[in-house]
Amino acid sequence: MVMFRAIAIVGLIVGLVAAVVFGPRYLQNDSSSETAGIDRPACDLLAGPCTWADERGDWRMVLKPLGxxxxxxxxxxxxxxxxxxxxxxxxxxxxxxxMGEYPVPLKRVASRTYEARFTAPVCTEDNAMVWRIDLQSGQAPLQGGGSMKPIFQAASHE
Incomplete structure (x- = not known):
């Protein structure tokens, strides 16, 4: 019984040390597999459209505040x-x-043009919450090799 307790305590200590050493890696803000380790320049969607090209063709993303x-x-x-x-x-x-991931379904409004309306979550601690928009087809990333990352700063709700 004493041997079992000793093994359990050693196992618990090893587990805690592992959590302290490796835990922060899993809590970093950019943990998504399709963008992890990729340093892409940001494009502010509220300053104007974001455009890029890849092997499939030209992309254009526009974000407009509605009120x-x-x-x-x-x-x-x-x-x-x-x-x-x-x-x-x-x-x-x-x-x-x-602050988690929030999928926003896009509806087709014209040939190869898609649209969605959404309200971005705001952070109660920081009025300068910046969101990145990643595109997916179901669970598969569409812009993993994209040359830029579209971002915007959510307006605080006061």
């Missing part, structure tokens, strides 16, 4: 894409701090 509907700042996202994804999603991911 505060009482629930927070509402935005309209429009994307011109050279592909026609089956289930097209814009995934909001915290750029300035991790």
């Amino acid at each position: 505060d509907d009482g629930q927070g700042q509402e935005y309209r996202l429009e994307i011109d894409a050279p592909v026609e994804p089956v289930r097209f999603l814009a995934v909001l991911r915290g750029e300035s701090m991790y």
Whole structure:
């Protein structure tokens, strides 16, 4: 019985040391597999459209604030894409701090033009919450090799 307790205590100590050493890596803000380790220049969507090209063609992303509907700042996202994804999603991911991932389904409004309306979550601790928008077709990333990362600063709801 004493031997079992000793092994359990040693195991617990090793587990705690491992959590302290490796835990921060899993809590970093840019933990998504499709963008981890890729340092791409940012493009501020509120300053104007973000455009880029890849092997599939030309992309264009536009974000327009629509006003505060009482629930927070509402935005309209429009994307011109050279592909026609089956289930097209814009995934909001915290750029300035991790606040989870928020998938926003995009609807087709014209040939290869997609649109969505959403309200971005705001951080109650920091009025300067910056979000990154990653594109996915279902669970598969669409812009993993993209040359830039579209971002915007969410307006605080006060």
